[in-house]
Amino acid sequence: MNKVLGLKCKECGEAYEAGGSHVCDLCFGPLEVALDYDYIKSIISREKIEGGPISLWRYVDLLPVDSGWDPNVRVGFTPLQHAPRLGAAIGLKNLYVKNDSVNPTYSFKDRPVAIAVTKARELGYTVFACASTGNLASAVAAAGMKAGLETYVFLPADVEAGKITNAAVYGANLIAVNGTYDQLNRLCSEISDEEDWAFCNINVRPYYAEGSKTLAYETVEQLGWLAPDHVVVPIASGALYTKIAQGFREMVDVGLISNQSVRISGAQAEGCGPVAAAFAAGEQSFEPVRQPDTIAKSLAIGNPADGNYSLAVARQTNGVIESVTDAETVEGIKLLARTEGIFTEAAGGVTIATLRKLAQSGDIGVDELTVAYVTGNGLKTQEAVDGHVSVSVTIDPTMGSFEDAMDSRQQADMVWSAPQVTTG
Numbered sequence: 001m002n003k004v005l006g007l008k009c010k011e012c013g014e015a016y017e018a019g020g021s022h023v024c025d026l027c028f029g030p031l032e033v034a035l036d037y038d039y040i041k042s043i044i045s046r047e048k049i050e051g052g053p054i055s056l057w058r059y060v061d062l063l064p065v066d067s068g069w070d071p072n073v074r075v076g077f078t079p080l081q082h083a084p085r086l087g088a089a090i091g092l093k094n095l096y097v098k099n100d101s102v103n104p105t106y107s108f109k110d111r112p113v114a115i116a117v118t119k120a121r122e123l124g125y126t127v128f129a130c131a132s133t134g135n136l137a138s139a140v141a142a143a144g145m146k147a148g149l150e151t152y153v154f155l156p157a158d159v160e161a162g163k164i165t166n167a168a169v170y171g172a173n174l175i176a177v178n179g180t181y182d183q184l185n186r187l188c189s190e191i192s193d194e195e196d197w198a199f200c201n202i203n204v205r206p207y208y209a210e211g212s213k214t215l216a217y218e219t220v221e222q223l224g225w226l227a228p229d230h231v232v233v234p235i236a237s238g239a240l241y242t243k244i245a246q247g248f249r250e251m252v253d254v255g256l257i258s259n260q261s262v263r264i265s266g267a268q269a270e271g272c273g274p275v276a277a278a279f280a281a282g283e284q285s286f287e288p289v290r291q292p293d294t295i296a297k298s299l300a301i302g303n304p305a306d307g308n309y310s311l312a313v314a315r316q317t318n319g320v321i322e323s324v325t326d327a328e329t330v331e332g333i334k335l336l337a338r339t340e341g342i343f344t345e346a347a348g349g350v351t352i353a354t355l356r357k358l359a360q361s362g363d364i365g366v367d368e369l370t371v372a373y374v375t376g377n378g379l380k381t382q383e384a385v386d387g388h389v390s391v392s393v394t395i396d397p398t399m400g401s402f403e404d405a406m407d408s409r410q411q412a413d414m415v416w417s418a419p420q421v422t423t424g
Contacts, residue, residue, distance in 0.1 A: 112211030120198035216247025227260035238306030267354035273323035343378035
């Protein structure tokens with residue numbers, strides 16, 4: 001038997017063979033992988049998973065690949081860190097941070113790319129490519145080159161310098177495009193129609209998207225085979241958000257947990273928050289943002305492919321989709337760093353700022369077991385905190401200079417801690 005039944009249209013349900021396709025011929029809806037959960041249930045177990053690789057490949061029975069993955073690359077099974085100091089700061093008693101900034105290229109994108117590159121080779125492609133807002137670029141460059149495939153990466157010309165360096169170092173063909181992500185994504189779609197290339201987030205997207213659901217699997221396993229009460233997930237295309245929801249459902253479908261009722265909330269930046277705006281207005285569909293304007297460039301997708309599906313997931317799970325300003329994003333980055341020692345990129349700042357907003361509004365209960373997904377490393381987007389952090393003091397290499405600096409600091413602390421008296 002085969003765990004992969006094929007592909008099916010998310011809109012009309014039309015079935016297709018498991019090839020390199022992503023759009024329904026009948027209704028032009030998106031295709032997704034169809035899995036045989038009854039068969040998977042017969043071969044999977046907690047014990048089998050726990051005895052597997054220390055990576056996302058421990059869940060291979062739930063992934064749409066048959067063979068050819070590289071067990072030596074540790075993608076996934078990242079830390080689920082208890083976050084009591086962050087929780088205390090924002091009023092949550094049972095908070096965890098899923099830290100995906102420690103993957104091989106420092107973002108969660110290594111997960112879906114691991115599936116996509118494996119499937120691309122399985123389907124016989126020799127060229128691997130992507131359209132990226134930044135993080136995907138480095139993940140595809142690294143995985144494609146390591147797999148021995150000719151590799152092309154397309155990304156906006158104004159993406160953060162750290163992400164360009166992170167992608168370029170692997171030696172892939174790096175192509176900067178003057179335009180928004182949505183414009184370059186349309187260009188890549190045209191190229192995929194003409195060239196026999198595996199674009200991981202276009203014609204191989206049904207398989208690529210499946211990698212993101214492993215975040216849900218790991219969360220359940222790392223909590224002792226328990227689903228959380230509430231999670232907060234950043235939304236760019238919406239694939240991560242919807243696939244995490246799918247992952248929690250699949251844990252029940254294959255018998256690894258008996259039930260779950262996870263509330264799934266989403267985080268967007270105000271400068272590119274079409275899904276959050278639609279949610280706030282009570283709409284079933286979103287209006288695209290033509291010119292994104294946010295420091296969270298990895299979330300700057302104005303026309304998210306899974307935006308409407310994200311709205312449906314939020315309502316089905318009693319979640320909330322909220323947006324935050326750039327200033328709140330920067331404070332989110334700093335708050336996570338000073339409370340839990342994690343330096344996240346701007347997208348993570350959006351997640352933490354949204355987490356804080358939802359906690360303060362009561363949308364997340366004080367006692368809910370909550371997980372916030374931090375998806376990328378702060379060293380990639382240092383520009384986001386430029387001007388907001390600095391050296392505390394500069395001294396000469398003498399004890400006298402040090403003591404003078406400490407005296408000055410103590411005096412400053414006394415001024416700031418003194419009671420403020422008002423008159424009138």
